Ligand code: MN
């Protein structure tokens with residue numbers, strides 16, 4: 001063996017060299033990584049919309065002895081509660097040993113994902129084909145949504161006031177839907193468009209039928225046939241679309257990616273890949289030192305506005321109600337609180353490396369990604385975690401053996417993005433982003449690494465304990 005030179009020795013001591021997480025895990029830990037991903041894959045396949053994620057989360061919480069929060073009740077250490085906001089967001093809490101005024105530990109993830117919402121008058125017929133008009137929700141690259149199988153989810157509130165739940169395209173044997181695109185033989189003109197303009201907003205029309213009602217030649221009988229099928233199934237009429245929330249999402253099921261099965265491909269990793277580990281870490285809690293508050297919010301993808309998004313007061317009201325139950329002042333509770341804003345980051349993509357800054361990007365399999373600040377072009381729209389809070393989180397994760405990395409979203413002037421961090425920081429809470437690197441984020445089919453998912457779980461678990 002050659003002796004280490006002084007330089008090599010000093011290098012090891014002074015320089016930071018991140019390494020692939022798999023090289024740092026024991027065989028047993030490697031098995032745990034693969035096992036944790038199985039439960040996540042199952043969750044992903046069943047919860048494609050924020051409403052479905054809430055229903056599934058409630059079932060998991062109830063099974064683990066969480067009960068609906070009652071602001072008039074009194075609570076003790078170890079008590080487990082949850083509250084649902086308008087069927088689209090949820091907060092779960094476990095009461096800790098310390099007084100509430102020592103602060104609570106919040107993890108906030110979101111359960112909405114980019115998709116296509118039906119317009120208020122969605123249904124029409126053109127040249128004897130029936131379609132739904134859509135208005136896309138969140139930041140999508142529109143061309144990616146054509147020629148992929150789609151499903152329809154949501155609720156319709158009928159004229160009689162009844163709310164019906166719609167889910168078509170997920171069960172075996174269900175029909176699915178599609179947005180069409182031109183054939184290459186005739187796309188010479190369309191090919192001259194820029195990629196951003198490849199498929200336009202008003203071209204995201206979903207094909208839903210082609211057969212006339214009663215095989216009749218009556219005008220609009222293809223539309224009538226579709227409406228009749230929906231009426232028979234859900235008791236709805238065309239006017240009921242005006243009071244509906246119907247979402248078109250990719251119909252594909254989550255699958256392992258890679259011969260080594262190290263990755264998962266699916267719709268809506270952003271942000272279930274953080275929501276699921278947050279939920280699992282909450283379910284696994286016994287009696288935490290500090291009270292733990294897990295928030296799964298809606299509306300993040302459109303800027304967190306609206307009463308189910310975190311730019312509203314629903315989280316503050318919950319902490320305020322909790323503070324009243326425990327005889328604490330909410331402003332003291334919040335001012336002493338800490339939060340992980342659990343959201344994804346853009347993983348470095350070797351095929352499209354240009355917009356990334358290699359030294360400050362996050363990488364698949366390098367662990368959970370701690371993002372001190374988001375925003376872009378001069379740190380606009382970010383809360384930027386303090387060195388002190390970042391240091392505290394860093395040390396906690398290192399002590400617990402969590403594999404983690406840092407990551408900034410792309411080159412300084414390449415673009416940028418935001419999370420819920422700033423809205424919670426505005427409540428005078430210490431907040432930092434922690435999440436999972438994602439390839440092809442916001443595409444109908446996103447990719448994450450199982451190791452990073454597991455490390456996000458471990459990071460949240462460590463933060464809570
Ligand atoms: Mn997100």
Ligand code: MN
Pocket residue numbers: 270301442
């Ligand atoms: Mn997103």
